[in-house]
Amino acid sequence: MEKTYERTTGLKVLNVSSWHISESFRNVQLKHFCPPQIGNAFDYVYTYSIPVHIRQAILKKLGSVPEASTILISPNNTISIINVINLLKHHGINNVCIVNPSYFSVAHALASAGISYTYVSMNRFNGKYVFPIEAILQGNYDAVWVTSPIYSTGVYLDPNEIEKLRYLIRRKVFVVADESFALPGHELIRNIGISTHFISIYCPHKAISCNGYKFSGIVASDIYEDFLEQWVDVLSGNLPQSCYASIYHYLTPNYEECVNSFQMEIEEAKKAIFSFLRSSHHTTDANAIGSLISVYCDNIDFKQTTGDDFFQQLHKKTCTSFYPGWLNGFGQEYGTCFRVNLAQDSLLFRQSVQRLLSYLDTL
Template identity: 25%
Template sequence: MNYQVYLSKTAKQIQPSGIRKFFDLASSMKDVISLGVGEPDFITPWNIRETTIASLEEGYTSYTANAGLMELRQEISAYLERRFHASYAAEDEIIVTVGASQALDLAFRMLLNTGDEVLIVEPAFVSYASLVTMAGGTPIPISTNADNGFKVTVEQIEKGITDKTKAILLCSPNNPTGTYLNEEELTKIAQVVKKHDLIVVSDEIYAELTYDEVYSSITSIEGMYERTIVINGFSKGFAMTGWRLGFVAAPREFTQVMLKIHQFTTMCAPHMLQHGAIEALRNSADNVENMKNNYRRRRNYIVQSLNMIGLNCHTPGGAFYVFPSIKSTGLTSDEFAEQLLKQEKVAVVPGNAFGQCGEGYVRCSYATSMEQLQEAMKRMQRFVDTLV
C-alpha cells in the first residue's frame, strides 16, 4: 500500500525537529551531559505542586470554560499589568492554552490566509516556520549575525517586507541566542510595524529570565496594543514545562476568533493544572527570582569558559542559552555536535537547526547544575584541543 498518496502535502514538507534528533541520540548513550534540550533543571516549586494536588483531592477534574478559569485569567491580567505594564481584559482578551506552542498555533491559524508572509527573525526556535506553514502562510527568514549579538535591525526588517507580509514574529529573549531586545530597540521596530500596518506575534515565554535589564514588552509601546499578540506561559520562568500551560493575550477581535479554533481543537487546558498556575502567579515570585539568580551565575560562567576555550560567544541578555561560534574549528555545526557527542559525550544542538544563519554555531543550554556545566566545559576543551 502506498501511504504517501494519502498524506497531506503540507504535512510531508514539515521537517523533524533538529533539537529532538540530538536529544534522542544522547538519551540512548550513558554518561552524557546534555546541554541540548531547553528545559529548566529545577523542579516545579512545591507550593504549586501542593496546590495542584489539593485541587485533585477536591475534585476539580471537569472541563473549565474554553478560555480557562476566570480566576486564572484574572491573575494573568494582573500579572501582565504588574510585570509588563500591559492591560488585557480577563473576560475576553486572554485565553489559557495547552502550552505557549498551542498559543502560537492559534495565533497563526487566526491570522493567516494562503500565501500570507510572516517575517521570522533567525536564528529562531525550530517550530516557528512549521507553524506558519501549517497555517497556510509562508515563513520569511530575517537573518541576524553575531556582530551585534544577533539583534535584528529595522533595515533588515524593511528589506524583508513585501506586499504579502502580514506579521512579524519576535522572540525576546530569543531561543537559541538568548538575545534580548530592550525598549529602545523595540520602539524602533514598532515604528516599522506601524508604517507597514503589520501585526506582531511576540513570544515572551522567557520574559521572566532577563538578567541585565528590566523586561520590556512591545505591546506596552504606544500604538502597539492593537497590533500585538502576546504569547507567554509557565514552562520556563516557573519551571513547569511538563504542565503544558500557556496563554495568549490580544485585542478581543483576535482572541474571539482564536477561541473558536481552541473550542474545536482542544476544548480547554486541564482543570487541576490551572489551579497550580494561579498559585504560581500569586505566590512564586521568590522562587522565580532564585532560579533567575542561579541562571545568571551559570550564564556568566559558561560564556567566560567558552571564550577561554576559543569558541567566541556573546553574553546573552536572557533565556538560558548561549550560542557560541565553532567556525574556528573548521567543522560544520552538524559535524561539531556529532563528534563532540561521540568523543566526549556532551550534547549540544547544531546552530543550523534554527535557520541557515545559525550555521557555524551551536546552542548550549545552561539549564543544568554548575557541576555539570564545569564538567561539560572540561570535555569541550579536550575536544577542541584535538582539532588544533
C-alpha cells in the same frame, strides 16, 4: 548518533543543549515550589471559565492594560502558536517573515495553514543583535514573527531595536512576539503597549524551566477576544488541571520566590562555566539572562557541523554533545554556535562543558 555511541560504548552522552534539567537543579526548585490547591480533575475549564478579575490580574502582571487587551489561555506554547496562526489566516495574512533564530514549529504551522513564509536572520555585530528592519521592509511582509529573548541566546532587544517593531506596527504590519522565555519585567508588552497589530505569547513557568506545570497566554487587543475564544474550542479544547492551577500559582507570591530561586541557581551555573570560556576562540553574550545561552566558536568551519563525522568524533573525544545553531536558524554568518541549557547544572554538566570547550579549542 548519540544513541548509537551509547549502545556501542555503554557510556551516556550529555547534550549541553538539551531541554532536560538536572536532578540537582530540579530538587532545589522543588524546595521553593508551593502550588495552590485549586480546581479538580473532573470539571471542564476553558479560558472563558476563568473569572474576569483573574484574567485581568494576569494581564496586569504581564505588563498589559487589562481594559484594552485580552488573554487566551492554552496549555502550552505550541498550542498558542496554532491559535495565533489561525487568527492571522482569518485576517488575510498571506506572507509572513520569520526572524531567525526561531522555534522550529512556527514554519510548519504556517505551512499547514497555507500561509507563505520567508526566513530573515537577526544581524549580530560586535556581540550585539540588530533587528533586520531593512530586509523586512524590502520583503513587503504582512506579518513578522520574532522571539524575545532571541531564541536560544537569552538576549533581549534593546530600546533601539524595539522601536523598529513599533515602526512596523505603525505601518499596519502584524508583529507576533513569542515571549515564552521572557522573565518577569522583560515582556515586550510593557514597551510596545496594546495594538491591533501586536500579539504576544507568554509562558511564565516555562521561563523558569518549570515545564510540567504551566500555562501559555496569548495577549492581544480585546477586539480579538471573541474570535480567539470561539476558535480555541475547535483547535485545542479545554484546559488540563495543571494548566488551570498554574494560572493561580502565577498570581501568588510563591511564583516570585520560584523566580528568585531560579535566577540564583542560573547565575551560579553561569559563573561556573564562564571560567571555561576564557579562550580566544569562544565567545558568548555577556548580556544574556535566563537558562539558555549561546556559545560562538570562530575556529570551526560552519560546514563541519553539518556532517556526521564531526559529531561522531565529538562523542568519542568528550562523551558530550550539542545541537548546532543551524538547527534553530543560525545562518552561516554566525559561524559554528550552539545553545547551552544552564538548567542542566550539576557536577557532571560542568565537567562536560569543560571537556567540550577544551576539545573545541583544539580544532
